[in-house]
Amino acid sequence: MTKEFVAQSKQRLDKYLSEALGESRSQIEQLIKKGYVSVNGLVVTKPGFTLKPSMHIHITLPRPQETQNKEVDFEVAKIYEDNDILVINKPAGVVVHPAPSVKEPTLVDWLKKEGIRLSTISGEERHGIVHRIDKETSGLLVIAKNNEAHLKLSEQLQDKSMGRYYLAIIEPPLKNNIIVDRPLGRNPKNRLKMSIIEGGREAKSAFAKIFESKNSKYELIAAKLFTGRTHQIRAHLASLHRHILGDRLYGFKSKKDTIPRVFLHAYILYLRHPRSGKYLEFVAPLAQDMMQFLQNNFDQEKLDEKIHPHNVVSLFDFSSGVWVTADST
Structure with missing residues (x-):
């Protein structure tokens, strides 16, 4: 054509x-x-x-290149769906995009099974994935179901009118609500990791304290990103000498290996509907393993109030004077 x-x-x-x-x-x-x-x-x-x-x-215009389907052995919860978009709660352990090194089925394989596939202008097969999250991370993703929706959502991603709030359990607790503005690049000693690198890509994150565990060893925090770099939350926390529970790549150590994955969850997603322009906000319930850890180690009477979406969003009032900044210098 x-x-x-x-x-x-x-x-x-x-x-x-x-x-x-x-x-x-x-x-x-x-x-x-x-x-x-x-x-x-x-x-x-x-x-x-x-x-x-x-x-x-x-x-x-080239013909789309189709990849081989893999049998899907996982379930994905649908949070919202209409003719233009699908919002899902990705389970931890699922890779978003296929790659030569990925042998297991990916989210793309699940989308194929669901019959969601966009036409492509440059020949690659694509399935409406506008943004992504790490394999170990659970939580919200929006999928475009047609090219027009994909274009509009991509524009929102660029102009920051679409975004997410994350929940994470870390150790040790933060001293303050903090904004980290430090460039990220591949760690020269470990290519699997991202690190603060002079001349790296601009990266800016905000971390808000929610509340500490009963023994004051752990803390539930919320995070908001101003940029979207690989491993941004994990790498910026590591630069503060904080680690997400289960994140062995960035320094978490557990003698008993009782935490099998990274306790990081994309909790709230906000965007404008690509067709109507209506503001929409979605919430993805925490996975059972992360919720169970919170119930076992934090004050249960405060938990529901602390993780109420309205409370999480209200934490990021940057005019409140409770924020400190760790900048690129």
Whole structure:
């Protein structure tokens, strides 16, 4: 399948095609970089190429590349669904995207089973996943069920009008509510980890105290991200010498191995509906293992009040004067 356009004004190629095709800039960038776009008969592989009036743009749209299905052996709770979006509570231990190193079924395999698949502009198979969370992390993800919804949600992710609040159990407790503004990059000594790296990608997180365990060894905290880097919450907490329970990669040590996974949960998701524009907020109940730990180690009489969504959101009032900042310096 091919498409042709004629430029009417001076403009970046990727921006022009994003508007002309109704696709996200990231999808258009992949299309251009793979050599599927030519201008005046010459292949252009730079998304920032400047178009001039009357230039002819020719696009060859590749066929989607389908990957082999894997048998799904896990369940995923649906929080909300309509014709445009699906909101799910991802269980811990499930990888979001397939990769050569991933042998087990992924969330993408589950979405295939559910019949959710978007057309793709640059040839890869995709399934409406707008954002992701680590394999070990549980909680909320929104899935776009059509290309228009995918584009609108991607725009919200970029302009920060969509976001999530997380819950985590850490040790030792934080001293203050704190904003960490420190760049992250691959740890040169362990490529599986992210660390504070000079010249790394900008990363900013906020951590709010909720309440401490009965023995004051652990603390339930809430986190909000201003950027979306790999392992951002885990790496920023490690930079504060705090560790999420179960997170052995970033320093948690348990002699008895009684905590089998990272106690980090994407708890609240907020966004505007891609079709109606209505503000929506979703809450994903905590998994049984994390809730059981809270019930065993924290004051149960306070627990429901402390993790009420309204209370969690209200913690992030940055004008309250109870915040300190750990910046990139």
